[in-house]
Amino acid sequence: MAQLGTTAVLAVVPEAGPLLKMAAEADPRVVRSGVPAHAALLYPWLPADDVDDRELERLRAAVPTGPVRLRLTAVERRDGFVAVALPELRAVATALRALYPAHVPYGGRFGQDPPVHLTVALDADAHTATAIAERTAVLLPIDAEVTALSVVTLTPAGWRELAELPLSAIS
Secondary structure (H helix, E strand, O other): OOOOOOEEEEEEOHHHHHHHHHHHHHOHHHOOOOOOOEEEEEOOOOOHHHOOHHHHHHHHHHOOOOOEEEEEOOEEEEOOEEEEEOHHHHHHHHHHHHHOOOOOHHHHEOEOOOOOEEEEEOOOOHHHHHHHHHHHHHHOOEEEEEOEEEEEEEEOOEEEEEEEEEOOOOO
16 A cells, blocks of 8 residues: 555556546446546655655656557456556656666566556456456547656545646757
8 A cells, every 4th residue: 555655657548537437336446536547657656755856857858758649458357456558658667667776666566567557446356357347348449648747646635746747849
């Protein structure tokens, strides 16, 4: 479980919102309330107190210039976990992870460099996970475009955005 003050760098994917809505209709406990559909590119990152202009500039320098087009096509299910693969964001995640090698994604729970994905459901029971995976597959493919990355922190009131990093040409 994430601790208060934890930060993450996310690629928000609003077009995938219906997938989370559908999962929440099946069981509201399997989605993170208040968190939009996203791919975590670097989580956990720095403590919120350490996120300053210098660190944000380091991130900006590492990310691509221009939007990243996505096509959500493949549903993955393992136990109570349901996700959609986002291989188009792999290069972005790899660049950010290389910039901060001490910040192993998910604390190393899924290896040093896990595939980028959009979580649809987490900690669902087997029956619910199967149903969500099947319903998710019916809603695919979804075309999307990531135009910015979002730096968020966990507060007592939930996740809050600290900064937005547009994926546009840096002047």
